[in-house]
Amino acid sequence: MSERPVTPLLDQVATPADIKQLSDSQLVTLADELRAETISAVSETGGHLGAGLGVVELTVALHAVFDAPRDKIIWDVSHQSYPHKILTGRRDRIRTLRQKDGLSGFTKRSESPYDPFGAAHSSTSISAALGFAVARDLGGACETGLGDAIAIIGDGAMSAGMAFEAMNNAGHLKKRLIVVLNDNEMSIAPPVGALSSYLSRLYAGEPFQEFKAAAKGAVSLLPPPFQEGAKRARDMLKSMTVGGTLFEELGFSYVGPIDGHDMEQLLPVLRTVQARASGPTLIHVCTRKGKGYGPAETRRDGGHATGKFDVVTGEQKKAPSNAPSYTRVFAEALLDHAAQDPRICAITAAMPDGTGLDLFDQRYPSRCFDVGIAEQHAVTFAAGLAAAGMRPFCALYSTFLQRGYDQVVHDVAIQRLPVRFAIDRAGLVGADGPTHAGAYDIAYLANLPGFTVMAAADEAELKHMVATAAVHDSGPIAFRYPRGEGEGVEMPAQGTPLEIGKGRMIQKGGRVALLSFGTRLGEVMKASEALRARGITPSVADARFAKPLDAELILDLAARHEALITIEEGAIGGFGSHVAQLLAENGAFDEGLRFRSMVLPDIFIDQASPADMYAAARLNAVDIEAKVLDTLGIARMSSQRA
């Protein structure tokens, strides 16, 4: 395959209207070209590859049959939306995907009228589509008009409670709503759970071929209300879905399963549903993640996400690094503790590899739980385990823990249950952008009575924090750490539990104290070096705890310096706010202390490299240096940034 594919039909498609001019056989060719273009683009940008490749035919078929943007095509998670972007006027920018100032890796309302609803967290599509459908029937207004609402949701995303809340409501409201269940038998990792087994049973040994043969007369293959009476249809449906499906019980007409890579099945089924559906309809489409690109198809994760790669060999182009990732440090530290303590168990919500718990699962499968995309359940399940004397580590990305917040408050904190929250991807994560930023956990956890909240300054600290959490039985405890590699510091042979609520002095200086919480400590030290060259040696401390605060350390810093500046990788309302409260309550401002708090700005920062995102957030060394100079009232003649 050449790096820049030859794409004569794709070249004719500026918008979906052009697709409607093509014959069915041309649509098959268009799909091939679209697949090649997707592979080529992602090879240059990196990103989510496998899911998009799995829906190439479905994307073409949807745009051929439905009338976007009037009809609302809503991609769940939307990591599979790159082919959709190529067909909807964004092909000229597709090679900017996930880059600074480029296209988002997800659907985004501000990016295109063909993205009626933004996403990146899973299982929201059916709810959103139902909202559009109900608004349409209530006479709502939208610039592009309101037609059909079509949610495309994966089998992994379908396992989340929110999808079922939406199905439950949709089945009750009985509005015309189309759900395409894209079943590739994959989440990021192989899917888990009873629903996954159920879906497999729905098509185990099922008659794709028979369906294909008969698909041209698809009306006769479809269930009421699409077609009454055709014996052949009834017989076929019987063999496809013995005894009615769960979806039918929820009030949906169920169509399928069909082969989602076969236009001869997709097009007639979508056309028939488009022409005849009157209520909620679920089309069960079977696809393969990574379809049509060998290196993706053969990967364990179906090529879910990739760095830049060589199209011909599939080889990734990422430069190797010597520092261990924070995730790995966490995972290995937890294994050490689990070896000593059979009460330790681990929970992930569909991210075993991303959280490092795949290692735990290999070593201690009976104590490791992948609960699927179900963060709410993960938290309360962990609470139950804790209440019964286990020592659960609930390992979630900061951004996904947001979904389990009521459970954190109601099931964990109020009951003072010792659930250990290992919060990965804390801070800005780079190419996934604002939907995945771990920006809020400090604020939303440190405000909870009885919660202990830590942030690791480096990978050695992380090891100590895992040890701290392992023995902390008096209430909930969280420790946060970022995506990516550590600082390359020397590692202790084993972690040592930290004294709860005690920070550490890193360097003693004068005039200004820099109080860091988390991995900005490296930038703080760089800023300190730059300031030293200007004749200012700041004191530097690592707070380690946002809750409980080290009041003694902080008040002492306040008493001994003209200025105190906090730095954290979190939104307003977090560590700095707690420090401000402490200082105010203790009269530190009355004594004339100049206090500044460096936090993530009150905006959603678009995707870029983490360093660029931190530059946008003004949290890099140069910004810390500038803040010190401003705070001390020193002119910044040679500062690097105005």
Ligand SMILES: Cc1ncc(C[n+]2csc(CCOP(=O)(O)OP(=O)(O)O)c2C)c(N)n1
């Ligand atoms: C709430 C939430 N939890 C976890 C994730 C991480 N995540 C992104 S895609 C994905 C797997 C989705 O599987 P599926 O819906 O089957 O789509 P596929 O990739 O197989 O097409 C997961 C777990 C997420 N985006 N949102």
Ligand SMILES: CC(=O)[C@@H](O)[C@H](O)COP(=O)(O)O
């Ligand atoms: C779409 C999604 O939510 C995940 O695939 C996410 O992009 C993974 O992020 P990491 O690469 O940080 O594991």
Ligand SMILES: [Mg+2]
């Ligand atoms: Mg899937």
